[in-house]
Amino acid sequence: MSAQVEKTTPERPLKTVSLRRRVTVWVLLLLVLVLTVMGLVVNWLLGDALRSDLQQRLEDKAGYAAVLQEQGVTGQTLADRLAGNGVFSTFTSGRQEYIGRDNGPPAAGPGRGGGGPHPAKPVPTVTPAIVFSESDGQLIAQVALPDGQLMLSTTESDVANTLARLQQIELLAGGATVVIAGLLLVTVVRAALRPLERMSGLARRIRDGTRGRRLRPTKANTDLGRTAAAFDDMLDALETAESQARIAEDRMRQFLADASHDLRTPLAGVIAGSEQLLRTPLGRAEREERLVQVVRQARRAARLVDDLLLMTRLDTPSDVGGPSARLYQAVDPALLLEREICLLRLRRPDLDVNLSEAQPALVSLDPDQLQRALGNLLENAATVSPVGGWIRVDRSYHDGHLSIRIIDAGPGIVEADRERIFDRFVRLSTARSGAGSGLGLPISRAIVRAGGGDLRCLPWHGGACFEIVLPATHPTPDVTPDTAKLLQHL
Template identity: 40%
Template sequence: MRLLRPLSLRGRVTWTVLGLLAVILVVLFTAVDIALSARLHADARTRLTDRVALAGRLDPQLGAQQLVDRLRGDGVTARLCVRDGGGCVAAASDPAPPGRRFPAGGPARHRPTGARTEVPVETAGSVIFVRTGLRGNQVLTLSLDTTQITDALRRLIFLEVVGGLLALLLAGLAAARLSRAALRPLEDMTALAGRIAAGDRGRRLGHPRTDSELGRTAAAFDSMLDELEAALVTANAAEAGMRSFLADASHELRTPMAGLQANAELLLREELDRPDRERVAVAMIRETRRATRLVDDLLTTARLGQGGIRLATEPVDLARLAETETARARTLAPQLSFAVSADPAPVVHGDPVRLGQIVTNLLDNARHATPAGGTVTVTVRRDGERVVLEVADTGPGVPAIDRALIFERFGRGDTSRSRDTGGAGLGLPIARGLAAAHGGDLRYVDSPAGARFRVELPAAT
């Protein structure tokens, strides 16, 4: 039975409609046939009983032959016989009534003129008949052959079958055409999915109406394709970014590792005196620290990208933190001047270690970009619900074309922030990520001279 089931949705819909229509037609035709048969047989019985009543009224007025001729017709045959075995009066063409000649029992009772009594209707095969007694010991037999009714019902059933089959055929054709038109969006959806799978991306169904089930399905399908393509673009961009990140990280790590290898080989090959050995050892330590810091920065960058930075928040006096980090920068760059200007008690809620990392990265960026004799200024102030920290230097500044690049991983901008004079290009991206983790922001702002970076953080309540 499963092999006979149509595989397509259109076929299932068509066969379901035809099956339902066939059941409705069968029930309707059966009900019509039963009701019509009952009605026609009831009319036949009514004709016989009405003729019996008419015979009771005409019996005193007409003779036997006249009474028979008056009662017969319209399919009804009449026969008037004497009960004691006398002759019968009937039309020559009328057949003899079925059953016994006279009804069982005693002599028939005379029906009073105009009297109407219930006369039992008997059946013999396809013939129905009634017998009633008239005056003069006479018996009137009225009969009606129902063969014509049966034939008429058979012809009706034949016409119903033929008409029903034609109706089912036409309904099947109409249902197939209508279902094809109704399900066309599904076919379009299937064809579109095939083209997209073949590489023809960017196509959409574009169903104009969304007030129907198929229209809403088409709109949802288009939205799904938009989301999938956006996710694909994002995934491709993320993959490209990861490849670039790994390439840049490998390139950055190659420099300290190459220095370590060269110094180690120098120690093995040469017989160096103590000052030279100490110089090589100091260079190896410097390259090791450089590689360690780069690895730490890479780990921090990866955690920022995954939202995995954990902050141990507490109230932090940003002015005191700036003073501490500036003091460290003075020892690293004695050739520069450092100045701190702060409002009283600019407190924020944050992780003091991570906030210190933000300030350190900004100060490192400033001292690498500022030539000897320059000045680095740190300003901390309260601005409404925010605390603003600015680090400005008297270096060459950042050209407008490079201001977006410096916040990207391994982006350095101009040559003043190159690998030789600066870090790996991760300080500013890490500082911006940490500021965002605290609910703030880091951006570059215009300055009359040099570069100026502004950090805005929510003030502690």
Template identity: 40%
Template sequence: MSALPPLRSGSLRRRTIVAVLALVALLLVVLAVVVDIALGARLRGQIEERLRDRAAAAASLVGTVDDADLAERLSYQGLAVRIDGAGGDSVVAGPSPEQLRDGPPGPGGGPGAGDRSVPQPTASGNVAVVASDVSGDDQLVTLRSTLSDGSTLTLTASAVGVGETLVQVRWIMALASAGVLLLAAGAVTVVVRRSLGPLEQVSQVARAIGAGERERRLRPTRSDTEIGRVATALDDMLDDVVGAEKTARDAEARLRAFLSDAAHELRTPVAGIRAAADTLVRADLDGPERDQLAAHVAREATRASRLIDDLLTMARVDRGLELHVVDADLRAVVEAEVRRVPLVHPSLRIRAETPDAVVPVRIDVDRIAQVLSNLVENAARATGGHGSVLLTVDRPGGEARVTVDDDGPGVADADRERIFERLVRLDEGRVSSGGVGLGLPIARGIARAHGGDVRCAPGQTGARFVVTVPQS
């Protein structure tokens, strides 16, 4: 599994504010560029319309006034006028183009033009502009028109005012943009601080939980938002962590109790063996007394050995049993257990009910036999070795099942799961019991290692244990 990259832990508030302000600044720059281009084009378009109006007015006067008078009239509004006649003569009036680059003159700047005006073009008349084109640069706009009499009219207007107007507009836009950015910075800071407030609450809850308040939770009002989903995920994670912590503590407590009970159980036979051995060594005993002490040593040694074997088996169950699985008939395993029990418990009445057909299973025969032996031993202790035990084999569904019934005192409903805990023995079984409370946990562990289970079910008279294993 590849390692995840480290979490980028830069300030989310700062990054958000910078990103928003950068976006606003970009939009303001785009707006300024669009306004500059559109306004410049509009102002130059107005100058071009003015020149076309003057050219149309001049076309209406062709033939009625001479070229000098026409040029003088056209230059009245600060235009540079040049008329090139068809015969090669030229007339110039108004300021020169070089003068216009320094700025447009005011109205009436031409000599003798104060009392003259240029008539507007009329719809009637046979004279018109034949062709025209507009050219120029950032400071001048020039219109060249060919009139109907073959002469060429050149009108030049200053565009310096356009540049000055655009410069003023740019300054206004810059100042306005700076103000907008300042206002946006303040507003975005307030909005981001309020928006990221829940994250501060998350940090506070996390610190409180780290300080020991394990029950603190975020509990978002809405779980369908971004913050709500994060808070819900954190609450779920905290529930899992706290649950795992509680489970670990419970497991540690059970382990301590298990070790304490195991040590206590071992101490009893070891103490008996030691006392008997000291008596045999120190006392001068003969005959029945010596034999009785030797039998006691052997009995206590057997008891200690059995406890150690059970503890080792339980450890193997926890680690994972190594099963030697073979195809077998479950009936044969049950019948073998029925034949073994009278040799150990002669007073115990045991019988089996098995189907006529084979019950095929894939099991570790010795381990399943150990499960049945532990259940029968449990029944023998519960009935004092003089009861009745019935083993029933059937195959409901896709599994094979062995039911072990006895006629002992039974198991209370509240204890049906508790008896599968380690070193747990019911009060009724402690008087005459020779077990230490590991038989049932071992039986369940072996059955579950096969993919089955052992459970305590309600019985008709005494206790009922059901063993299930998968069929082959």
């Protein structure tokens, strides 16, 4: 049921959007995403670094205030000494509040100096307690000093301005990068997809009649290599199928021509004899002779039609009317050979026909068809054998296969014709073809191959040798040769 569903369910149509556009858009989107993430990370890192710098500046001011307290500086002087360089200070002692005034460049203090060497930064004996907070874009540090409470503050506007300028630079640089990358991607993707354009161009040339062209990828383990290899395999299969179809069509034409030619002769004899009987008054003896000729020609035509129908059934699969395995049964070919040899000796008593002894073996095949195949081979051997000639039939069993060789003393078959003789309507010579239709050997091979074996023409000196090879088994004790013979006669 599932196999039937797979056969009847139509495949979904392939989405044929532009691969070049898809690759370009997705790469640009990925580039925009990467640039955005990088910009956010850089902004966050730079903002954190700038805020840490502001906080460190306030910590330095708080340490400096503690040193000044230890030196006895307090009140307005302390507030003034800490103000400046973007830092605002407010010192509260008791109920008095002192607001620092920026009076220009500060005097030499910790970490600062004139033209001489910088003195070592003084370290307070007691580290002041500092509490940081943010309010309205300002960073505020509350410092507890021995003589009062100090509040230091600095604005974060410089940090915001720096980050804003950085964002502008990132937007401009990112936009330019995306535009330049898009232009480059168009060129790069076009070059990368050139093998696909070559595939489509080759397909169009093959459609227009150029055959035998292939991509022949240098590396079959890549994506394009696997696609190109599959494309070449498909072309090989299509061209092989096309060649086989042409050969089959030529064979069919030849088959129809040969069949028509072979049917025309007996039918012409039937028509001529019938017209003569109708138009010409004949005596009784001559009339009976003409009737015998008409019947003989009619039987010849009927036999040819039967052979054609048998070839058609043998070439047709069993599920649509061909040979069915239900008709197969275990049969000993030796019994069929003995029967055909007896009939042949009656027709040609001058021939010496010898059947070799061998172990009994059973094959699974339709007995009537197998007998017909063996009869065709023996009749063919008798036709080419001269008067007083001989025919030898050898049998052997090896590795589960039965071999039957039919050897005659006729003119033999050259190597170039050993396979061609199995084609339909092929007649090599008058001696070997006789009055036959040229279907005996093709029918015999088709029957043997239907049973899983093969029929070949082997090289032989002084005659022809045809060999039948079939899967076979030795009869079990329950089915002895005598029992098989009895069943065969029944």
